[in-house]
Amino acid sequence: MKCKAAVAWGPGQPLKIEEVDVQDPQAGEVLVRMVATGVCHTDAFTLSGEDPEGIFPAILGHEGAGIVEAVGEGVTTLKAGDHVIPLYTAECGECKFCKSGKTNLCQAVRETQGKGLMPDGTSRFSINGEPIFHYMGTSTFSEYSVVPEIALAKVHVDAPLEKVCLLGCGITTGIGAVLNTAKVEKGETVAVFGLGGIGLSVIQGARMAGADRIIAIDINESKFEMAKQFGATDCINPKNFDAPIQQVIVDMTDGGVDYSFECIGNVQIMRQALECCHKGWGESIIIGVAGAGQEISTRPFQLVTGRVWKGSAFGGVKGRSQLPGYVEDYMNGKIEIDPFVTHTMPLEQINEAFDLMHEGKSIRTVILF
Ligand code: NAD
Ligand code: AHE
Ligand code: ZN
Ligand code: ZN
Numbered sequence: 001m002k003c004k005a006a007v008a009w010g011p012g013q014p015l016k017i018e019e020v021d022v023q024d025p026q027a028g029e030v031l032v033r034m035v036a037t038g039v040c041h042t043d044a045f046t047l048s049g050e051d052p053e054g055i056f057p058a059i060l061g062h063e064g065a066g067i068v069e070a071v072g073e074g075v076t077t078l079k080a081g082d083h084v085i086p087l088y089t090a091e092c093g094e095c096k097f098c099k100s101g102k103t104n105l106c107q108a109v110r111e112t113q114g115k116g117l118m119p120d121g122t123s124r125f126s127i128n129g130e131p132i133f134h135y136m137g138t139s140t141f142s143e144y145s146v147v148p149e150i151a152l153a154k155v156h157v158d159a160p161l162e163k164v165c166l167l168g169c170g171i172t173t174g175i176g177a178v179l180n181t182a183k184v185e186k187g188e189t190v191a192v193f194g195l196g197g198i199g200l201s202v203i204q205g206a207r208m209a210g211a212d213r214i215i216a217i218d219i220n221e222s223k224f225e226m227a228k229q230f231g232a233t234d235c236i237n238p239k240n241f242d243a244p245i246q247q248v249i250v251d252m253t254d255g256g257v258d259y260s261f262e263c264i265g266n267v268q269i270m271r272q273a274l275e276c277c278h279k280g281w282g283e284s285i286i287i288g289v290a291g292a293g294q295e296i297s298t299r300p301f302q303l304v305t306g307r308v309w310k311g312s313a314f315g316g317v318k319g320r321s322q323l324p325g326y327v328e329d330y331m332n333g334k335i336e337i338d339p340f341v342t343h344t345m346p347l348e349q350i351n352e353a354f355d356l357m358h359e360g361k362s363i364r365t366v367i368l369f
Contacts, residue, residue, distance in 0.1 A: 005125070005142035006350045007132060009057045011049025014351045015141065020059070020132060022144045023124040025072035029146050032084060036162040037140035038063035038364045039353040040169045041196060042289055045265065046135065047354070050291030055116045058133035059125055062088045064140025065155070065165035075149045083157050085168045085327075087319035088113075088136035090151040104180075104318045109148050113137040119148055140168070141350060143369050153323040156331060162344070162366055163337045166197070167326050169314070170364060171337060173287060174201020174263070175326075176315015178209055182259045182285050186210030191249055191257045192232070193273050194264035195223035196357075197340055197364050198287055200230050202261045204336060207231030215249060215257065220360040226339065249276035260284045267294045274298055280306035287312050340364045 001022050006015040025031045040063050046054040068082040078084065092098055092108035109119045116133025117123055124146035125132040125139070139145045155164060174197070178184050190206045192199045195218040206214045207230065216224065216232035224235035234252065238245040250256045256278035262270045265288030274284040275298065284307065286296075296309075303309065317323060329335040343356060343365040353365035 001144065003143035004347060005059050006347055007057055007127070008047055008060050011047065011054065011056065015047075015060070017348055018127055020142065021126045022142070022146065023126075025070060025124070025146050026118070026120060027073040028075060028149050029072040029118065030068055030075060030078055030149055030152055031070040032066040032086065032145050032147055032152070033069045034064050034066040034140055034143055034145060034369050036065055036165040036369065037061050037367045038166045038168070038170060038197075039350070039357065039367065041265070041357065042169070044354055044357060045289055045291070052292040053114050055133050058116055058135045059139040059142045059145070060135045061140030061142070062086070062136040062138040063165055063169040064138060065161035065168060069144065071149070078149060078152060078154060082154050083159065083161060084152040085155055085164065085319075085323055086138040086140060086145065086147045087151045087153055087323070088138050088169070089314045089319055090137065090148060091318045091320040092150045093320075104314060104316050106150070108150060109137060118146065141347070141367070143347070150320070153319045155324050155327040159327045159331055162368055163341065164327050164330060165366060166337050166340055166364055167323060167330065170197035171201045171335065171340065172317050172323065172326055173312070173315045174198045175205035175208065175335065176317040177261060177285050177287055177312040178202055178205030180316030181310060181312035182261070182283055184209040184211055184259050187212045188258040189213040189215070189253055191215040191217065191260040191273065191276055193217045193260065193262050193269050194288065195220070195227050196263065199261070199263035200226055200340065200363060202263060202287070203227055203230040203232050208334070213253070215252065217245065222360065226363065229339065230336070244272065246272045246275040253278070255279060256282050258282055262286050262288045264288045265290050267296050270296050271298050274307055274309055275302060277307045282306070283308040283310060285310050285312050341366050344368055
């Protein structure tokens with residue numbers, strides 16, 4: 001079949017709307033008609049050329065929701081008409097990682113996914129016979145995408161796909177990092193660096209966990225109002241202080257926070273986030289994604305004296321088994337999504353969504369197909 005997709009032809013170039021050929025789903029694969037997709041900073045990161053795994057030409061997008069159009073041979077858990085969220089972290093249930101009980105990082109299709117290919121080593125997308133690469137196994141910036149069965153979460157048929165698409169990455173990542181990775185407890189103190197879709201979701205998660213004090217940090221003060229709405233108790237701009245921000249936070253909190261979260265992708269801020277943690281027990285969770293060649297550093301003494309550095313991917317959430325519950329938590333009012341959708345637009349305007357993000361004017365733009 002043919003459909004419309006936004007193609008990334010090369011690093012730093014605007015996406016171009018093209019008619020692409022989409023091959024039928026093969027064994028174990030599913031054809032999804034996309035209904036909506038968010039635009040996450042990671043899409044911009046890969047488009048910038050900073051992603052060591054970034055390959056072009058590709059169809060980006062990994063925060064989508066859609067409806068199963070057709071299934072390939074041997075697919076048993078999904079059928080045409082099912083409502084689904086594509087997962088960049090699959091869940092096969094059988095690999096060493098899935099069985100470990102220690103991680104959500106299923107590796108069943110990760111290797112080919114990182115090469116922009118389906119598990120059989122080929123692409124389902126082409127233009128004039130030339131392959132176009134998949135992205136994160138999801139390629140949601142396309143009217144139709146082919147996704148492995150094990151990388152689709154079946155969600156409640158009544159859930160509004162133009163909202164729950166954001167559970168395909170940003171909101172789940174933030175809430176999950178608090179509840180699964182950090183395991184924040186009632187009464188604890190949290191610092192959140194970066195107040196985009198991820199940081200605001202961390203704040204939402206921290207409030208759900210019952211954190212007492214939630215310190216929100218950003219250099220764009222227009223983000224503070226929404227941070228407060230989600231539960232931030234203090235909003236600070238590092239530019240307003242002479243002292244390093246980690247020192248400011250340590251002074252504000254009688255020795256440091258119990259947990260901090262880096263939601264920017266800046267290795268200098270990752271250091272600040274670690275060093276604002278309380279001696280003896282404070283944990284810092286890295287969520288932001290940093291470019292090729294970037295490395296983190298701190299004095300080892302920071303760790304010797306009990307601070308802990310951790311990372312979190314997709315909030316530690318196992319997509320097939322746990323994401324349907326997140327969707328239901330949205331439907332029953334436990335998770336907020338609507339305020340995150342600051343803009344909606346058709347696929348043709350997708351480059352404006354990237355502009356809004358870079359200008360700091362959006363939290364999430366949702367592309368409606
Ligand atoms: P975003 O662009 O919407 O938000 C980033 C925020 O950081 C903005 O509010 C910006 O003003 C702020 N910021 C930038 N530089 C700053 C600085 N020096 N000090 C303080 N604040 C600063 O991005 P997003 O979509 O929320 O994504 C955030 C990061 O999380 C990105 O690196 C993204 O790639 C990553 N991410 C990781 C995962 C994961 O599973 N680990 C999932 C989704 C996104
Ligand atoms: N490809 C990059 C790393 C990108 C990255 O860390 N991705 C996160 C999700 S970001 C979603 O917005 C992730 O889940 N990582 C785990 C994984 O298996 O990719 C690089 O540096 O090579
Ligand atoms: Zn993302
Ligand atoms: Zn697995």
